[in-house]
Amino acid sequence: MTVEAKAVTTPASPPLTERQEARRRRILHASAQLAGRGGFDAVQMREVAEAAGVALGTLYRYFPSKVHLLVATMQDQLQHMHTTLRKRPPAAEDPAARVAETLMRAFRALQREPHLADAMVRALTFADRSVSPEVDTVSRLTTAIILDAMGLESAPTAEQLSAVRVIEHTWHSALITWLSGRASIAQVKIDIETVCRLIDLTAPERA
Amino acid sequence: MTVEAKAVTTPASPPLTERQEARRRRILHASAQLAGRGGFDAVQMREVAEAAGVALGTLYRYFPSKVHLLVATMQDQLQHMHTTLRKRPPAAEDPAARVAETLMRAFRALQREPHLADAMVRALTFADRSVSPEVDTVSRLTTAIILDAMGLESAPTAEQLSAVRVIEHTWHSALITWLSGRASIAQVKIDIETVCRLIDLTAPERA
DNA sequence: GCATAATGTAGAACAAGTTTCAGACTTGAT
DNA sequence: ATCAAGTCTGAAACTTGTTCTACATTATGC
Numbered sequence: 130m131t132v133e134a135k136a137v138t139t140p141a142s143p144p145l146t147e148r149q150e151a152r153r154r155r156i157l158h159a160s161a162q163l164a165g166r167g168g169f170d171a172v173q174m175r176e177v178a179e180a181a182g183v184a185l186g187t188l189y190r191y192f193p194s195k196v197h198l199l200v201a202t203m204q205d206q207l208q209h210m211h212t213t214l215r216k217r218p219p220a221a222e223d224p225a226a227r228v229a230e231t232l233m234r235a236f237r238a239l240q241r242e243p244h245l246a247d248a249m250v251r252a253l254t255f256a257d258r259s260v261s262p263e264v265d266t267v268s269r270l271t272t273a274i275i276l277d278a279m280g281l282e283s284a285p286t287a288e289q290l291s292a293v294r295v296i297e298h299t300w301h302s303a304l305i306t307w308l309s310g311r312a313s314i315a316q317v318k319i320d321i322e323t324v325c326r327l328i329d330l331t332a333p334e335r336a
Numbered sequence: 337m338t339v340e341a342k343a344v345t346t347p348a349s350p351p352l353t354e355r356q357e358a359r360r361r362r363i364l365h366a367s368a369q370l371a372g373r374g375g376f377d378a379v380q381m382r383e384v385a386e387a388a389g390v391a392l393g394t395l396y397r398y399f400p401s402k403v404h405l406l407v408a409t410m411q412d413q414l415q416h417m418h419t420t421l422r423k424r425p426p427a428a429e430d431p432a433a434r435v436a437e438t439l440m441r442a443f444r445a446l447q448r449e450p451h452l453a454d455a456m457v458r459a460l461t462f463a464d465r466s467v468s469p470e471v472d473t474v475s476r477l478t479t480a481i482i483l484d485a486m487g488l489e490s491a492p493t494a495e496q497l498s499a500v501r502v503i504e505h506t507w508h509s510a511l512i513t514w515l516s517g518r519a520s521i522a523q524v525k526i527d528i529e530t531v532c533r534l535i536d537l538t539a540p541e542r543a
Numbered sequence: 544g545c546a547t548a549a550t551g552t553a554g555a556a557c558a559a560g561t562t563t564c565a566g567a568c569t570t571g572a573t
Numbered sequence: 574a575t576c577a578a579g580t581c582t583g584a585a586a587c588t589t590g591t592t593c594t595a596c597a598t599t600a601t602g603c
Contacts, residue, residue: 174590184552254461258517265518291530295506298527302505310465311472323498330533381560391582
């Protein structure tokens with residue numbers, strides 16, 4: 130039996146009423162919608178507010194900046210992705226290949242909505258300290274997805290966690306180079322496969 | 337005798353007059369100056385123009401956007417870094433350690449000017465397609481630095497180039513996490529050392 | 544049910560990146 | 574030396590993220 134990842138969710142500061150939850154949802158939906166065509170620049174706060182049927186001030190109460198909004202959007206999308214990926218776990222045998230397979234699956238999903246990917250990833254890497262908690266949540270989610278894919282029997286070692294961190298770095302940065310047209314899909318694939326080799330290197334057996 | 341990296345410079349589109357070269361230099365200096373305290377946000381185009389003693393329109397003729405300006409600033413700084421690093425090549429024996437040592441040295445240099453680092457790295461990862469050529473130049477420079485540090489006897493293999501790409505990804509992304517306060521200096525060090533292990537993995541001897 | 548604090552709305556106002564434009568200044572070829 | 578083309582300047586205008594304000598609506602404790 131493989132290790133279950135702990136639930137990775139927001140701390141849910143104050144409980145929201147139903148209408149508030151609905152507003153929040155409408156906002157995130159509008160955000161993803163606008164991001165879907167046009168990417169980062171197309172997500173204009175006024176438009177998001179209008180599309181969500183909410184005043185600009187309210188939008189800012191829910192998400193204190195455009196970057197907060199887009200990072201929350203990413204969190205939302207990642208959640209979906211995680212459940213989707215869990216449905217059909219990677220087929221490969223060794224952990225490295227499983228992780229590579231999972232990331233490539235995620236990558237193909239992103240390719241279907243490149244503009245949305247652009248908005249989310251750009252926001253993620255552009256986020257400054259004021260967005261750290263939210264970005265951290267996204268990071269934990271990503272880590273959970275990768276650890277899931279590894280299908281470990283037991284808790285990961287410190288070395289393995291380091292490898293996962295590096296994989297995450299590569300994942301984000303490779304996405305950026307692809308989104309900005311400086312790397313091909315094939316190149317991203319190679320980069321992912323290359324970095325996943327670190328997993329073999331840090332397998333506990335080899336100590 | 338180790339392989340000499342080819343010169344990595346800008347294509348130098350139209351030759352600039354002396355006064356233009358001086359203007360360009362003043363602009364870059366002002367940019368680095370302002371970035372040095374305050375980071376990305378402190379680099380305000382009007383202020384750069386004023387500090388450089390040029391009109392706003394002129395600034396935009398030289399650098400078509402703030403991101404272009406900051407990426408050019410990074411290019412400039414990297415150039416310095418490269419020559420500085422070359423003066424004292426890394427002491428370690430194996431290539432992986434040499435690269436890690438070099439990157440850590442660069443990292444320490446950045447730590448001395450964290451705000452400047454912030455401005456440059458944020459601009460680099462935020463850059464969209466319109467800045468691709470400039471970002472590419474920065475990337476080639478970084479690659480050159482890493483290959484230099486490896487101290488190869490012969491031209492790098494495709495595998496080694498992949499490893500270098502991944503190292504670069506990790507380098508940028510790790511810097512981001514450090515700059516946004518989500519990773520400690522120690523953590524960045526670990527990440528760098530972890531990813532550098534890929535170099536051993538791709539050494540031609542092991543084929 | 545009511546007082547009140549919190550939340551939401553509309554819209555103006557502000558900040559900084561970017562664009563535009565008319566006129567002055569350089570430069571380079573003749 | 575002169576004319577044309579290209580460059581620079583100063584200043585205003587425009588765009589979009591963000592903040593603020595005055596007022597309406599909703600939620601909550603009593």
